[in-house]
Amino acid sequence: MSNVTLNVNGTTHTVDIDPSTRLLYVLRNDLGLRGPRFGCGLGQCGACTVIIDGVATRSCVTPTSRVKGEITTLEGLAKDGTLHPVQQAWIDEQVPQCGFCQNGQIMTAKALLDRNPNPTDAEIREGMARALCRCMTYYRIQAAVKRAAGGSSAADAKSGGKVVGS
Ligand code: FES
Numbered sequence: 285m286s287n288v289t290l291n292v293n294g295t296t297h298t299v300d301i302d303p304s305t306r307l308l309y310v311l312r313n314d315l316g317l318r319g320p321r322f323g324c325g326l327g328q329c330g331a332c333t334v335i336i337d338g339v340a341t342r343s344c345v346t347p348t349s350r351v352k353g354e355i356t357t358l359e360g361l362a363k364d365g366t367l368h369p370v371q372q373a374w375i376d377e378q379v380p381q382c383g384f385c386q387n388g389q390i391m392t393a394k395a396l397l398d399r400n401p402n403p404t405d406a407e408i409r410e411g412m413a414r415a416l417c418r419c420m421t422y423y424r425i426q427a428a429v430k431r432a433a434g435g436s437s438a439a440d441a442k443s444g445g446k447v448v449g450s
């Protein structure tokens with residue numbers, strides 16, 4: 285065990301852990317941040333995604349000792365009681381079904397839009413492709429990403445044809 289310092293959502297935390305502990309467990313169990321979810325635990329589904337220095341990162345396979353940058357979790361998106369545009373778009377498009385994957389979808393979308401504020405449909409599909417949804421909400425995810433980008437919403441996405449991840 286040793287002290288590890290993490291910067292999460294703008295706050296510095298020091299936790300006494302085995303440094304090899306995966307970041308997901310530290311966030312959920314030590315810091316009480318339940319946005320990131322445990323899905324596969326193998327880096328394959330995306331449910332555990334957080335953003336580290338702008339990069340969507342699978343926290344279930346990330347040793348905490350390797351994390352040096354600023355961590356943003358789902359809890360860090362809203363500011364002063366106002367939802368992040370991606371969160372608001374998710375509500376407006378009524379994206380979630382069971383909801384289990386949606387942390388990963390939202391965090392992946394935020395990282396995508398931060399690096400590419402006006403993605404094409406193809407870029408959205410490519411950027412979101414590794415965030416899996418067993419409820420197949422991919423069409424609504426694409427509409428929400430377009431809405432958050434300031435583009436058109438569900439009706440336009442529908443005419444765009446292909447469903448994300450299909
Ligand atoms: S829980 Fe981390 S990628 Fe599936």
Ligand code: FES
Pocket residue numbers: 380381382383384385386416417418419420421
């Ligand atoms: S909404 Fe159920 S897994 Fe995506």
